Amino acid sequence: MSYRLDKDLALRERAQKVFPAGMYGHMSTTPLPDNYPQFIAKAEGGRIWGVDGYEYIDFLCAYGPNILGYKHPKVEAAVRRQLEQGDCTTGPSPLMLELAEKLVEKGDHANWSLLCKNGSDATNICLMVARAQTGRNTILMAEGTYHGTDPWSSWSKVGITDNARADIITFKYNDCDSLEQAVAKAGDDLAAIIVTPNLHEVFVPQQLVTQEFAQKARQLCNDKGAALILDDVRCSWRFSLGSTWQTLGVLPDLCAMGKTLGNGYALSAVTGNDRFRSGAAECFFTGSYWFSSAAFAASLATMEAIEEENAIERMETAGNQFRAGLADLANGYGFKLDQSGPVQMPLFLFEDDPEYLKGGFFCNEAVKNGVYLHPVHNMFICAEHDKDIVDALDRLDGAFKALKAQFGDG
């Protein structure tokens, strides 16, 4: 079977001229093996098509935004209806208010909401509100956590001044002692602890949060009068329409939400409680497109569809089916997988694969066979994947076969 990315490669060559390094950000396929297409021509449900015409079952889901399935009819219809009225105008449509009311209704912690565009907008707003309310500066964040690419949080230090991180202290995720030490270090200046619902690092297994750690973070914030900020940008609406730690009974003061809120239409949000309302009211934040109404229409429709179509349960079922099927396939070929994270946000790493050679080889075979996986970054299951898992596992059999031919018996 020939698999050729001629069109994609021609586009990439042109891209070398007009993008620094040929592409940038999390959607650059430069770090991925050769068979990954950079440019995508079409998307539908749980699948994408590259510019060379190949179809892929897509377990990245646009790195998260696709929660219901691409081009979900209800969401698309709602967007088109709103576009007929107007999108970015001199003021929001009433849909903005309806959406904020829904977010407040669904968030057990939430009394108010703010709507924005990037995930980073939402995490930045949370920091500003926490600082405004407490009158303090220091923020604690976990080592290795992704909170966006703004200077205070980016994993990269290139182009970033030391001062941008001067008010940040780090701790180890799921380590209560480490968190307590960081709180002690912040002293009287603790504005907030910001934490993701689980730890989703690249290259290493994900860590599910422990109940003990989540409660400890909550208690320390209570003790110190600081804000517990949940950075739910990557997890929003996959586990709950409120905040993700709602499922643990641990409520944040401020929650940064994103990615899935519009099933791909650009929207992020902050929800907060009344203790932080006046701080939020005193801050100024805005963006050129934050009041655009098509995204609000998309979000209301997405929320409704998640409920009507049992999307959360479907993602969990599909995720469990995928995880079990992968384990079976791997075992059958004599390989062992370390599968980690919530099943809706799966990551698998091959055991005894310190340089990710097996993972890279396998994923490169998988994409050639029509399954778009990621070797070292957590993936995402969408609701429509419940139609795709059997197909995907079937296609992956060939990738395991090739892996076995390359790496022997594991």
Place this chain on the structure above:
Amino acid sequence: MSYRLDKDLALRERAQKVFPAGMYGHMSTTPLPDNYPQFIAKAEGGRIWGVDGYEYIDFLCAYGPNILGYKHPKVEAAVRRQLEQGDCTTGPSPLMLELAEKLVEKGDHANWSLLCKNGSDATNICLMVARAQTGRNTILMAEGTYHGTDPWSSWSKVGITDNARADIITFKYNDCDSLEQAVAKAGDDLAAIIVTPNLHEVFVPQQLVTQEFAQKARQLCNDKGAALILDDVRCSWRFSLGSTWQTLGVLPDLCAMGKTLGNGYALSAVTGNDRFRSGAAECFFTGSYWFSSAAFAASLATMEAIEEENAIERMETAGNQFRAGLADLANGYGFKLDQSGPVQMPLFLFEDDPEYLKGGFFCNEAVKNGVYLHPVHNMFICAEHDKDIVDALDRLDGAFKALKAQFGDG
């Protein structure tokens, strides 16, 4: 004539519960007089309709994004075509590349481009790239300039740490001596001078840049090996499809573009020259929706329509007509206006109005008569306004009449 905002007021009351301070950001009408509607139901061409059914000729144009006219047929058709294929997927469509190529073609300074969402994304990227390339930290910015609401640049200090501004030195706009002093103060650490094409402050007249000042900024950056960053977010494509200072023959190293690039669809961009390519290639920046293709389709269509429909000339003509008509009307009623800024981005302030009482009263009458102005913030002309100026001036006659009744002969 009765003018009642019953529906709007009812929505605002609900909004008090779920938005801190009832609304936030630049689209909050809280600082505006009573007759301004907060919620907008519909938009078309140069006009908007509030939820109570009133039509307004809209000289805010969504605070900038509406450059061609709301719901421009060519842009809307391009967006719908792309939405049929996919928007936010696991990789951009080739339209992203086409757009970057067009931006590079149109920008006399530009060899590469990066696409993002907020205006602040673009200004932040410029700072990071300048710092990465030069290995220095200090950024010079003009007092009173708006570069977004991120901590380093926001006009508000609430929720913002001192460290966020530790690497910023300010200078006075259009003041070569002040700029030279700031450069001297930065010493060996000057990474960049960031400057807007003109100075658009609120509450005071706008300042057009002087040729001397623009050239001085360019020369100082050359001398020091620093980046000249043009923050074109508010001005993009109103004067040139390249950078705005192109019209002066002064080229930036990095240009932050925004607002108009998608005629309302969320998109901003950075264009840069080869001297800063490797710095840009080394930085990491990204956003959940930065690779969404409907906005690229919108932007390509917007750029084409601007050229095909002579949008830049039409905005200038309509802006001149509006400015002249306003002056005539004001004179006729015995008032003097201080009209400032480029005609495409007009601001008028009443003379002898230190507390903006005349301006506030006048704008409140104007909005009641169907003309949406701003008393203290620069406004925006779109291409479709060439059909609206006569109407607008006609409607404003009533506002001047009421102003005269209230304030006597000026």
